[in-house]
Amino acid sequence: MRIAIIGAGAAGCICAVECKRLRPAAEVTVYEAGKVPLAKVAVTGGGRCNIANTFAGIGLAGKAAGRRELREVYPRGYRLMQKLLHDFGPEDTVRWFAAEGVRLKEEDGGRLFPVTDDARTVVNALLAAMKREGVHVLTGKALCRLTPPTAGDTATENHGQWQLSFKDGSVASADAVVICAGGMKAEKGASEHGGFLQGLGIDTVPPVPSLFTFNIPDRGLRELMGTTVRGAAVKLAGTRLETHGDILITHWGLSGPAVLRLSSYAARELAARGYKADICVRWMADSGDGETGQPSADAWIKDNIARYPARQCTSVHPDNIPSRLWEFLLQRAALRPDLRWGELGSKGAARLAAVLSADTYHIDGQTRFREEFVTCGGVALSAVHADTLESRRHPGLYFAGEILDIDAVTGGFNLQAAWTTGITAARGLAAED
Ligand SMILES: Cc1cc2nc3c(=O)[nH]c(=O)nc-3n(C[C@H](O)[C@H](O)[C@H](O)COP(=O)(O)OP(=O)(O)OC[C@H]3O[C@@H](n4cnc5c(N)ncnc54)[C@H](O)[C@@H]3O)c2cc1C
Missing domain, CATH: 3.50.50.60 (FAD/NAD(P)-binding domain)
Structure with missing residues (x-):
């Protein structure tokens, strides 16, 4: 034979x-x-x-x-x-x-x-x-x-x-x-x-294609290249497709295990949209099964207002978010860098909670450079x-x-x-x- x-x-x-x-x-x-x-x-x-x-x-x-x-x-x-x-x-x-x-x-x-x-x-x-x-x-x-x-x-x-x-x-x-x-x-x-x-x-x-990273033309985000955020989540807006894990900010957008996994789960949806879509990043995500014990963004903000009214918001950040990224996120919530927790007010607190739990970015293309694409x-x-x-x-x-x-x-x-x-x-x- x-x-x-x-x-x-x-x-x-x-x-x-x-x-x-x-x-x-x-x-x-x-x-x-x-x-x-x-x-x-x-x-x-x-x-x-x-x-x-x-x-x-x-x-x-x-x-x-x-x-x-x-x-x-x-x-x-x-x-x-x-x-x-x-x-x-x-x-x-x-x-x-x-x-x-x-x-x-x-x-x-x-x-x-x-x-x-x-x-x-x-x-x-x-x-x-x-x-x-x-x-x-x-x-x-x-x-x-x-x-x-x-x-x-x-x-x-x-x-x-x-x-x-x-x-x-x-x-x-x-x-x-x-x-x-x-x-x-x-x-x-x-x-x-x-x-x-x-x-x-x-x-x-x-x-x-599957297993690719997301191109995000946001200069502020790209300036944070090299930053890793543990325990985050990323979701394709308008779908139930969400993945948990680490996110890596690169000089072209977002990568890391949570992003690669989402590119796999949403491979067809993203292809159908020509790799132009919105994603929501949950910077303070729990593991999805409640195992990490990370508080919700709302609870964490309320706690800071009560405990550190006189401290600047820049000086207290979530454990998993490095300080440079934290400053960038405060800006995205339209909060002054010298603002104190006690001055946040209900509107400021709501904007910050929204950025921490559903920070929206626009994907414009995908990159497979040096990734394990399939x-x-x-x-x-x-x-x-x-x-x-x-x-x-x-x-x-x-x-x-x-x-x-x-x-x-x-x-x-x-x-x-x-x-x-x-x-x-x-x-x-x-x-x-
Ligand atoms: C950079 C990179 C890193 C990866 N790392 C990992 C990893 O660490 N772990 C993991 O699980 N997966 C990884 N993958 C995925 C994994 O490599 C593939 O899923 C796996 O190799 C598929 O095996 P295969 O034999 O089907 O195809 P391949 O390994 O791609 O082999 C197919 C072969 O067929 C040949 N061929 C194609 N057309 C013809 C033709 N017409 N006539 C004759 N020959 C032809 C090709 O030249 C090739 O040699 C990675 C992928 C990439 C791109």
Whole structure:
């Protein structure tokens, strides 16, 4: 049996190794458009590779994670991931890589990294495993056309075989094909390297970017670049979409975990609005479950008026808000810098409470520079069999990795999806007659 895997990324490489282990007699070839395999994995996690997540951050071990918890980390694909993680979850990822000599360590939020803090450890382990198992890897092979096997006429060239045509003019054939070509390009509606899915009748969900930061053309805010605010919340105005966590002010606007998470939850809404929308920042947010014990803005202001009537408002600020930002927020509430708490009055107190709990900024564009961006959308999950990831329309054609309409927030969940779906497709293929 000849198996062709398109894309030597995270999903393609683990899938190739597993295919060969499950079907040692098969000829497994990975066709990669780029110059080297695993180029993206080498830069993941800022070069440290956040390879997976224990799921401890959402309170449950991977296999036990419920649909509600999984939806928080996989806004797209949580149902399918719940099913697939049973068979290849974070514990399996840890075991799989340990068997390849990659030891992992856990950091905050359940994030797993190689103990070497070097993504090349993961890249080298996958390359070594492919070599040992006898997987062929061909680089500079960008698939541009995929032709399904013809049925019936045994005289035709591609009877029972998939025909693969590459950009460099070469062709190949295979009994089964696994597409692991990564996130679709939002601009072209095709894979990064071509529209080979066109004409195959595979349903796709229009791709849009996810995990980006917000451009906010507010000079005063941008002057505070480098400021981090812990325990804040950010909401897409006019929706229920709100995320909690740290916010980072950058020289182009807002970033940080809460913003990246909101960009994921609101990926479609923001795309539909052309990345022009209002967001409300709650600078003094509790964790949403009341666990941080942070007082409400109203209660905190009233307390200051009672306790520090003679002190200037600038001199007492919330624990999580650095003093430079605090001065900026007082200005936004139209309060004089020398104003004392006792002089605030009910109108001043109301304006300050409004700024602390719903400070509105206009987003004008998004930035993906050096962020862990992924694609929301791709091959529709309804187009594949849930247990094997084989196309419902074309037997012998499988999909794995980011090309599927599965994507996650940051924290190692995206690579986990690549490992899980890569292994699932390999097992599905191995079970084929
Ligand atoms: C900068 C950055 C950092 C990230 N860091 C993390 C992290 O720390 N943790 C995490 O969980 N996720 C992270 N992600 C997301 C994660 O890297 C991806 O979700 C994951 O790599 C997807 O795996 P994949 O195999 O589906 O796709 P990819 O890893 O993108 O691999 C797809 C491969 O297919 C090839 N290809 C595409 N088209 C063709 C074609 N026509 N013919 C042949 N080959 C083709 C591509 O060249 C590529 O090598 C990061 C993403 C970015 C951009």
